[in-house]
Amino acid sequence: MMRVTRRHLLKGVAVTAGFGAAADFPFVNRLALGDQPIKLGALYPFTGPMALEAQEMLAATQIAVEDVNASGGVLGRKVELLTRDSEFKPEVMKRKSMELVEVEKCPFLVGALVGFEGIALAEVSCKNEVVVGFYGQNFLTVKGKMCKYQYGTNVTPYQTAASAARFVHQQGFGKKWHMLANNYSWPQMIERALSIVAKQVGAEWTGVTWAPLGTRDFLPFLPKAAAVKADVIFVVTWAADQVACAKQIQEFGLRKQAQVIHGVTELTFAEAAGKGVYEGTYSGMPWYWQLKDKYPGAKAYYDKHVAKRKRAPSGYAASTYGTVRVLLDSAKEAKSLDTEKVIRAIEGRKFQYLKGPEYIRACDHVNIQEVFLCKGKAASAMKDEWDYFEIVQAVGGEESAESCESEGFDPKKRLSDQA
Amino acid sequence: MLFGYPLEVWTTQLFIGLVNGCILILVAQGLSIVFGLMGIINFAHGIFYMLGAYVGWLTVQLTGNFWLSLLVAPAVVGGVGVFVEIGVLRRIYGTKNANFAGVLVTYGLAIMIPDVVRMIFGRPGKPFAVPKLLTGSLFTLGATEIGGYRVFIIAITAALLPLLWLLLNRTNLGMVIRAGTSDNTMVQLLGINVARTWTTTYALGAALAAFAGVITAPLVAVAPEMGGLILIECFIVTVVGGMGSFVGPIAGGLLIGEVLALTGMVYDVFADVVIYLLMAVVLLVRPRGLFGQEGVSEE
Numbered sequence: 001m002m003r004v005t006r007r008h009l010l011k012g013v014a015v016t017a018g019f020g021a022a023a024d025f026p027f028v029n030r031l032a033l034g035d036q037p038i039k040l041g042a043l044y045p046f047t048g049p050m051a052l053e054a055q056e057m058l059a060a061t062q063i064a065v066e067d068v069n070a071s072g073g074v075l076g077r078k079v080e081l082l083t084r085d086s087e088f089k090p091e092v093m094k095r096k097s098m099e100l101v102e103v104e105k106c107p108f109l110v111g112a113l114v115g116f117e118g119i120a121l122a123e124v125s126c127k128n129e130v131v132v133g134f135y136g137q138n139f140l141t142v143k144g145k146m147c148k149y150q151y152g153t154n155v156t157p158y159q160t161a162a163s164a165a166r167f168v169h170q171q172g173f174g175k176k177w178h179m180l181a182n183n184y185s186w187p188q189m190i191e192r193a194l195s196i197v198a199k200q201v202g203a204e205w206t207g208v209t210w211a212p213l214g215t216r217d218f219l220p221f222l223p224k225a226a227a228v229k230a231d232v233i234f235v236v237t238w239a240a241d242q243v244a245c246a247k248q249i250q251e252f253g254l255r256k257q258a259q260v261i262h263g264v265t266e267l268t269f270a271e272a273a274g275k276g277v278y279e280g281t282y283s284g285m286p287w288y289w290q291l292k293d294k295y296p297g298a299k300a301y302y303d304k305h306v307a308k309r310k311r312a313p314s315g316y317a318a319s320t321y322g323t324v325r326v327l328l329d330s331a332k333e334a335k336s337l338d339t340e341k342v343i344r345a346i347e348g349r350k351f352q353y354l355k356g357p358e359y360i361r362a363c364d365h366v367n368i369q370e371v372f373l374c375k376g377k378a379a380s381a382m383k384d385e386w387d388y389f390e391i392v393q394a395v396g397g398e399e400s401a402e403s404c405e406s407e408g409f410d411p412k413k414r415l416s417d418q419a
Numbered sequence: 420m421l422f423g424y425p426l427e428v429w430t431t432q433l434f435i436g437l438v439n440g441c442i443l444i445l446v447a448q449g450l451s452i453v454f455g456l457m458g459i460i461n462f463a464h465g466i467f468y469m470l471g472a473y474v475g476w477l478t479v480q481l482t483g484n485f486w487l488s489l490l491v492a493p494a495v496v497g498g499v500g501v502f503v504e505i506g507v508l509r510r511i512y513g514t515k516n517a518n519f520a521g522v523l524v525t526y527g528l529a530i531m532i533p534d535v536v537r538m539i540f541g542r543p544g545k546p547f548a549v550p551k552l553l554t555g556s557l558f559t560l561g562a563t564e565i566g567g568y569r570v571f572i573i574a575i576t577a578a579l580l581p582l583l584w585l586l587l588n589r590t591n592l593g594m595v596i597r598a599g600t601s602d603n604t605m606v607q608l609l610g611i612n613v614a615r616t617w618t619t620t621y622a623l624g625a626a627l628a629a630f631a632g633v634i635t636a637p638l639v640a641v642a643p644e645m646g647g648l649i650l651i652e653c654f655i656v657t658v659v660g661g662m663g664s665f666v667g668p669i670a671g672g673l674l675i676g677e678v679l680a681l682t683g684m685v686y687d688v689f690a691d692v693v694i695y696l697l698m699a700v701v702l703l704v705r706p707r708g709l710f711g712q713e714g715v716s717e718e
Binding site: 221224243274 | 544
């Protein structure tokens with residue numbers, strides 16, 4: 001058995017201290033890593049029904065990485081983007097994100113567009129202790145527990161619902177509220193939030209008309225929703241379902257019977273539905289390209305995006321840009337690629353990229369941000385091919401976010417100290 | 420009042436179910452004819468419906484004429500059907516496990532072609548407006564405005580079905596198709612060019628689906644995945660109505676259309692399972708379907 005002398009002990013302490021110090025000094029990292037780029041893994045569903053949105057997200061990720069590299073990179077190293085097609089399948093998402101972590105040694109991942117992709121990504125994040133920036137709206141838990149290494153910049157279902165509901169209340173559209181929605185977890189979360197806010201503002205909540213996910217014709221469900229004789233109908237659908245629903249609402253004449261509010265929409269959906277289909281309805285949007293006229297950051301991003309994609313950026317693109325920038329700027333600030341240090345730099349981080357001031361709330365990693373209520377334009381009022389909406393009102397982030405206590409978190413603690 | 424809803428709301432739902440049933444009938448007829456004659460469970464059928472909508476959209480973009488798209492889309496997609504039958508399906512006829520191979524091949528096409536459409540057309544959806552002549556409401560049913568376009572769908576289906584019946588029952592081609600559905604081997608032994616009949620039948624099925632696709636396009640989201648959504652309902656229609664019969668898809672389409680519409684009103688959360696339950700009940704009670712030919716779908 002080897003005898004441990006005082007000299008051995010001192011050597012050990014010195015080596016450990018040296019490695020520890022090196023991690024905190026970028027120039028030492030640079031020397032050690034030979035100016036190797038930092039790999040950022042991005043996983044989007046380039047195959048499948050959300051392929052266009054995936055391309056928008058890729059463009060946004062590329063622009064964010066280019067912007068960070070142009071300002072000196074992270075820890076003095078360039079950021080290299082590695083992209084993978086998650087194929088809109090959770091098992092593919094899991095396999096490819098594992099490959100990015102284990103083979104490519106990516107310290108960070110961004111991606112996932114919908115809940116089931118996000119859950120797969122969250123599993124990899126938790127298991128491998130890798131920071132993950134997730135696009136989707138849902139809170140993601142792994143085996144019932146929130147993963148402290150993930151964060152998102154998109155609006156949560158509660159924010160989506162509360163911003164629309166508060167807008168309706170302020171505008172005085174009426175006190176009797178109903179909801180028409182696809183029947184799955186995301187609208188169910190919005191239903192909960194809407195019913196809470198209805199109670200808070202003294203509105204009558206009449207419940208939901210549910211349509212199965214993948215409904216191509218909502219007309220069988222519209223008479224039931226209309227029969228409630230509500231003043232306001234919140235429509236919570238997404239992608240092709242929303243396009244079909246918007247067209248059939250117009251055909252059915254529901255807009256004449258109630259004020260229709262799409263909980264959240266996207267420029268791409270309005271394009272697919274056609275000019276004038278959203279006329280007279282209001283929609284929540286976390287970002288809309290007309291913000292370029294208000295914020296210089298949005299204008300700069302808009303110009304780069306149009307140059308790259310030959311089309312106005314979608315909300316997907318804007319949220320993705322924020323997700324990537326938050327991650328890389330936090331690593332810059334932390335002066336480290338260490339997961340714990342980076343996630344702590346993300347917690348409470350204040351930033352302003354493409355709209356007004358935002359921050360990642362420390363207790364739950366939710367992005368506190370303003371949501372824009374936009375009114376659909378008539379076809380004759382459109383000034384160009386992307387001019388489907390006008391921004392009517394911005395609802396502040398604090399007004400529309402659910403409290404940490406209500407979500408089951410301690411508001412005084414960081415999520416990384418309690419998850 | 421019935422189940423808490425006034426009778427006028429029930430009437431509206433029945434009308435909506437009738438319109439949806441008409442679309443299902445057109446798509447399911449093609450599926451049924453192809454299965455009846457060729458024995459192929461055609462998973463590619465939904466893509467013809469989707470391609471019909473896209474070809475219709477393209478025709479409207481190029482010519483501005485919706486009515487022309489009603490002719491162009493079935494013709495073009497029927498041509499695609501010819502290509503698929505000759506270029507792909509013909510290679511598996513007579514091979515070991517041909518039926519299983521047919522399922523795999525058509526399923527492969529159903530995955531591949533929507534991605535090709537995405538590559539060509541890019542966006543997830545294409546705007547397709549109701550033709551100006553049929554915009555606006557025609558009459559009011561209860562509290563619901565019934566658009567002229569929905570009435571047009573019923574009228575065109577009602578006009579097309581007798582023509583299809585005449586084709587299948589009063590022409591030589593129809594006779595061969597019906598004979599082949601009953602006993603394919605005997606038809607071949609009689610010296611009839613079955614290969615050509617199969618190609619024609621497959622193209623006819625594709626054209627019917629494309630026609631349904633183009634007339635549905637103004638009402639729904641024109642997107643690459645639209646074929647997959649309707650295919651499931653049409654499989655149920657053909658199973659419930661009965662494979663290989665003319666009346667089967669009509670009965671099945673109307674039944675499924677009405678069941679979907681009425682369930683959507685009475686008990687909405689049940690809407691996505693009720694048609695599967697209905698199919699299960701029909702299969703238990705009458706495995707060949709309501710109007711299916713004996714032996715066609717019971718094997």
